Amino acid sequence: xxxxxxxGKYLPDRLMEEDQMTVWDxxxxxxxxxxxxxxxxxxxxxxxxxxxxxxxxxxxLAYAIGLRQWGLLPGxxxxxxxxxxxxxxxxxxx
Numbered sequence: 001x002x003x004x005x006x007x008g009k010y011l012p013d014r015l016m017e018e019d020q021m022t023v024w025d026x027x028x029x030x031x032x033x034x035x036x037x038x039x040x041x042x043x044x045x046x047x048x049x050x051x052x053x054x055x056x057x058x059x060x061l062a063y064a065i066g067l068r069q070w071g072l073l074p075g076x077x078x079x080x081x082x083x084x085x086x087x088x089x090x091x092x093x094x
Contacts, residue, residue: 023066024063024066024067027059027062027063027066028063030059031056031059031060031063034052034055034056034059035056037052038052038053038056042086045090047087047090047091049086050083050084050086050087050090051083051087053079053082053083053086054080054083054084054087057076057079057080057083060072060075060076060079061073061076064076
């Protein structure tokens, strides 16, 4: 688990319990699921792909801030821009 590997560097002690699923563990599962669904929708050229992608970046932002993973922020900005571009380009086609 992430909390166990961090050795308490950044995470509060209450998140260090290995036997419990933390909010961050649940968030990682949610991020994986929404990312996979978004990719599936994009592959099917669904108008919901970019929309879910933008929503997903909000979740990634909360995750990055909550775990102080500042290295994720450039990717979040980039992916948000790409999803907004895709939404703009696909609007005229549907």
